[in-house]
Amino acid sequence: MVHSTRRDVIKVSGALLGGIAVGTTVTAATSADRFIVQTKGRGLPGGVDVVHEMPGTDLAVVTGDEDVLASSSGVKAFAPDIELELNEPETNAEVPTFDASDYQGQPGDFLQWDKADLNVSEAHETTEGEGTRVAVIDSGVLETHPDLAGPLNVELSRNFTDDGGDHNPVGGGDHGTHVAGIVAADNGGGIGVNGTAPKTDLVDCRVFSAEGGASFADILAAVVYSANVDADVANLSLGAYPVPRQSLGSFYGKVLNSTMTYANKEGTLLVIAAGNDSADLQHDGNLISLPNEGAQALSVAATGPIGYGWNAEDESPPESPAFYTNYGTNAITLGAPGGDADLDAIGTGVPWSNDLVFNTVFSYEDTDGDGEPDTQVPGYGWKAGTSMAAPNVAGAAALVKSANPDYNANQVESALKRAADVPSGYDKTYYGSGYLNIVDAL
CATH class of the missing domain: 3.30.70 (Alpha-Beta Plaits)
Incomplete structure (x- = not known):
């Protein structure tokens, strides 16, 4: 399947509220x-x-x-202030429940095509991210997950919302837990999953509230906090699109650029999901995607296989662009594994979800018998999105910093860009400098 020939330029619709277009990720002023x-x-x-x-x-x-x-x-x-919502590809709503018995107790890395394609095990012969710190600005990280309890720095983790909870997910989904696992899951050699930088110090910055939205102001505050606690990398698997450059959109862009420039100056590399709107960010008129088109952003597009472990005859390679990813030559820094899917395969009984990214999640269960889910139970599962591609790069950045502790944020990014190449036969607009190559970046 050649994804690069299937794009349609996004059509923006909806009213303007406070200068912000009502799109898939922007709601209204709070x-x-x-x-x-x-x-x-x-x-x-x-x-x-x-x-x-x-x-x-x-x-x-x-x-x-x-x-x-x-x-x-x-x-x-x-x-x-304005409120953002998570924008996930439609495939995520159809993902089946993972049953470990289907895989006869094999370790979760059996399903981690992303780590295999990136040669993460080879990179770990050099470093596993020791001496680095990565902030995950997202929906919260479940501290009781066995694969995250080691890397997670509970003392530094914070809740930036006003919902009264702590840094853990509160009534919301497991998006941040999945993102954190891609960065830093450490299965300790057991039946779990691997992250790219399992020995990094992981800081959870929760910006999504129990109601499901994220305040733009809280995100800015979390970026500044990440810089001020000396995070080497901050991962932002979130965004707003489309935002007009004029009117109030210029103010939001200005304060975002100021915040991001400060973080970069302080040594924090900002790795940001490019978005899941199938949009050509290079030719979308007077619109902007935030924060991935902000100053100093390392913007990540998503790739993924088709047919991994279930249809070798029609299999597309892991570096092929995902159907949902945003793109644009000057709007993308790197491409990285985020998962793909054959939409026609959903519901047919084939294991199409294998083409998504497999890592840490949790579910809600009723443990007191009152009929209401009340306990978060750690587990494993699939998701797709540029949200999954960004933490693969964030983990790689931590490895580069660990191997080169004197590098500043720009030097870490430069090492990743120099090592990357655009895959043969694919369009540069989906990759920027190229497809993530961790081993050569070290």
Whole structure:
């Protein structure tokens, strides 16, 4: 299957709310009293409450009266906070439940085509990410998962939402747990799964609330926090698209660029999912995808096989572009395994989900017998998306940093780009510098 001939330019529809287009990942402005503020360095006015201070930048997140901000001589600019939603490929809603008995107790890496194709085991002969730190800015990481308990730094992990929970997932999905596993799962040689950098120090920055949305302001605060706790890499498997460059879209882009530039200066490489809209980000008019088109972003497109372990005759290689991935020569830095699927195979009984990325997840079970799910039970499962491709790169970046501790963020990115090549027969627009090559980057 040749994916690069099947693209349609995305058609943007919907009204504009506060300068933000209603698309697949952007909803509307949040409550009218929560704002992202750019100050003039003279502090914030009285009458507002600070939610996030964001030290090191001239930004803050506050709640209060808009009129107070508008009349303050210390405020340079401000705009209402907005809420983002996770945008996953349609295949994720159809993924079957994993039953380990189907695989007769074989280790989970039996299903990890992504790690095999990236030669992660060979890279681990050099380093497993020792001495590095990776922040996962997402929906929370389940600290009781046996493959994540070792890498996860609970002390530094934070909840950036206002839902009252801790860093663990609260009433939400297992997206962040899956992402974290791709980065750093450590099965210790048992019946589990492997991450790319299992010896990194993993910091969970939860920005998705129990209701399922993520505040743009909370994401900015988590990026600054990641830099301030000396994370070498921050993974953001999230985004907003389409956002118009004009109107308030320019403010959000400006404060994002300021935040991302600060993180980069402090040594934190920002690895960001390119998005799952099948969109040509290079030729989409006066629109932008955030944060992957922000300053200093390492934007990752997704690849994946078709027929892995179930249809060798029609199999496409792991480096072929996934049907859902965003693309665009100047909008993509690298391509990496994120999973693909033959949509016609869904529901036919063949193991099409093998083409997705297999790693750590959890499920909710009713353990007290009241008929309501109340306990998060660790497990394993499949997902696809640029959300899965980005953490493969984030883990690789941790390995490069571990092998080259004097590298700054730009040098780590440069090593990854130099080692990558565009696969023969495929279009550069899906890869930027090329397909992730960890071993040659070390």
